[in-house]
Amino acid sequence: MKLIFKNIYPIYFLLLLLFSVSCSTDEGVYVPIDERIGALPEFVIDPVDNPTTSEKVELGRKLFWDPVLSGNFDVACATCHHPDKGWGDNLARSIGVGGSGLGEVRTGGAIVDRNANTIINSAFNGIDVNGNYDPSNTAMFWDNRVSSLEEQSLEPIKSMPEMRGNAYSEENAIAIVSQRLANIPEYVTMFNDAFGSPNAIDGDKISKAIAAYERTIIANNSRFDQYARGDVNALTSFEIRGLNSFLEMNCTACHGGPMFSDYELHDLGIEDDGINDNGVNGKFRTPTLRNLSVTGPYFHNGTFSTLEEAVNFYNNFEQNDEDAQRLNFDENEVDAIVAFLRTLNDENFDKTVPDGVPSGLSVGGDIN
Known part of the structure; x- marks a missing residue:
């Protein structure tokens, strides 16, 4: 059953909504307002x-902020995923090893081919329209x-432009970092x-600790979430x-489910000027639409x-993917759609920066 909300709520419709929400919240899990979102x-x-424990989370927090994980001791996970920047870096393409500064003022160093995904709600990556x-x-x-936060957490440590630099080979990166920690x-x-x-320190434990920490960076009480749970x-x-x-425009064909992403790869024909990055045969994953106000710029290369620019793009792009549709909406609708997208914001996420890290290096890397 497709439920499209209107500006005036008939009493029978409101009762139906509240009944369905009350049944769902008893389970303490996903609450639908439409079969697609x-x-x-x-x-x-x-x-x-990898069950979460306070000890594991605290260890992951220290590791996430400690540049000891980088080849030249100058980059931490937090360098490109900082709470002041929506747990991204607000750059079109991230600046990794050799860079200095935080976010928009970061300069020098290696430029990564892609935009840094926020880690907010990454614990829910892959969630489907049924909340599974x-x-x-x-x-x-x-x-x-x-295919997991655990696997993801080790990849930047091995990446030359992101964290490794030329200090050692990709094959030796995790072993060397493990020994440093030991x-x-x-x-x-x-x-x-x-x-x-x-217990010997190794990549498996490093990944589990960082992933446990990342699963605490949650923002799941936006105004849209409140609305979906029954606050009309x-x-x-x-x-x-x-x-x-x-x-009505079927944006949910790609941006469905509670994270507003199908987590599939699509080719939108975005040009990568001077970047040798074709994704997977020109395709890139559908990003979440949550917390867009603090996680721009947008698309895989920013x-x-x-x-407004991102929404308008769907009126004009060359259709290279059968699932990606031109919207053909009236430009007057742009402001309304953007206003709705902003209701997916929830800035009540953990913004804590540790006072120090065990290595004694600069917290977050060279970001000051």
């Missing part, structure tokens, strides 16, 4: 082999090349607390108009700076 779950699912997902088998990166007594204690003592006053009539347009 819905609220995020209230709780995160952990992989069977498997944290051990989901989609990561713009090309879906790995030489720091505080890390030895933290790994033992998180995984049992005594959470959105304005103008925002509801944008929601209606979003549904082509568009504003939401």
